[in-house]
Amino acid sequence: MSPSTVIIQKNDHIARITLNRPADGNVINIELGQELEEACRQANQDDDVYVVIITGAGDTFCNGSELERSFIVSKRHPSLEEMGTQYNVASVVAGIEKPVIAALNGEALGQGLEIALACDIRIASSAARLGFPNVKLGILPMDGGTQRLPRLIGKGKSLELIFLAETIGAEEAEQIGLVSRVVPPASLSAEVDALAKSMANKAPIALRYIKEAVNKGLDLTLEQGLRLEADLYFLLHTTSDRTEGIKAFLEKRPPGFKGK
Numbered sequence: 001m002s003p004s005t006v007i008i009q010k011n012d013h014i015a016r017i018t019l020n021r022p023a024d025g026n027v028i029n030i031e032l033g034q035e036l037e038e039a040c041r042q043a044n045q046d047d048d049v050y051v052v053i054i055t056g057a058g059d060t061f062c063n064g065s066e067l068e069r070s071f072i073v074s075k076r077h078p079s080l081e082e083m084g085t086q087y088n089v090a091s092v093v094a095g096i097e098k099p100v101i102a103a104l105n106g107e108a109l110g111q112g113l114e115i116a117l118a119c120d121i122r123i124a125s126s127a128a129r130l131g132f133p134n135v136k137l138g139i140l141p142m143d144g145g146t147q148r149l150p151r152l153i154g155k156g157k158s159l160e161l162i163f164l165a166e167t168i169g170a171e172e173a174e175q176i177g178l179v180s181r182v183v184p185p186a187s188l189s190a191e192v193d194a195l196a197k198s199m200a201n202k203a204p205i206a207l208r209y210i211k212e213a214v215n216k217g218l219d220l221t222l223e224q225g226l227r228l229e230a231d232l233y234f235l236l237h238t239t240s241d242r243t244e245g246i247k248a249f250l251e252k253r254p255p256g257f258k259g260k
Contacts, residue, residue, distance in 0.1 A: 006035035013050040015043040022058030050204040055103035062112025090143040094118035117148040124170040131167035203241040204259040
């Protein structure tokens with residue numbers, strides 16, 4: 001039996017999803033695409049999971065898609081099944097309703113960077129390299145890269161990176177806002193775990209609503225976004241967590257949120 005191409009571990013309300021093809025740079029193939037979709041579905045539907053971490057096994061986050069490589073070598077056009085499974089993984093990650101942290105332990109290229117862009121927060125090892133080499137192959141980013149990157153770092157810099165097929169280091173990625181922070185490779189796991197634990201101590205329903213308000217608000221007018229924010233705020237008043245938060249504050253103790 002072949003080892004799983006995606007490993008999911010859960011501890012203290014945190015689900016860690018690891019892309020597990022280290023010998024192949026965690027490149028996405030059909031099996032990994034299917035297992036990643038299932039892992040994301042499990043994390044999304046598990047009420048005991050408040051925060052999700054996505055990372056890669058070994059010293060690479062994800063070096064893109066096997067489809068791109070096979071087409072260059074064999075000129076074979078992918079089947080509809082391959083297209084649907086491998087070309088849609090970033091959208092699957094983006095569909096997780098809970099906060100998602102990308103732990104960029106190494107190269108995140110092509111579709112690997114698109115997976116990272118679909119996460120909410122990106123923490124990078126100083127050894128990480130990021131970029132879209134797609135245009136060198138005569139293709140373009142096809143899993144949200146042309147849409148999510150400009151929303152994150154702006155149109156001009158995004159076009160420069162994609163047009164030139166540049167690969168940039170973690171420090172430059174931090175300077176342009178592509179990643180939130182850069183840490184030494186040996187510290188990455190501990191830094192990400194600490195961030196995830198801090199978030200997981202917060203009210204999980206409020207975390208989900210914050211993500212919804214920010215993500216949906218980007219595609220709304222300011223007036224519509226403010227209305228969405230107000231609606232979600234009032235919905236939180238119906239939760240037990242909101243009552244617990246107030247009680248804990250008044251009693252000067254840590255809250256015990258239940259996600260209800």
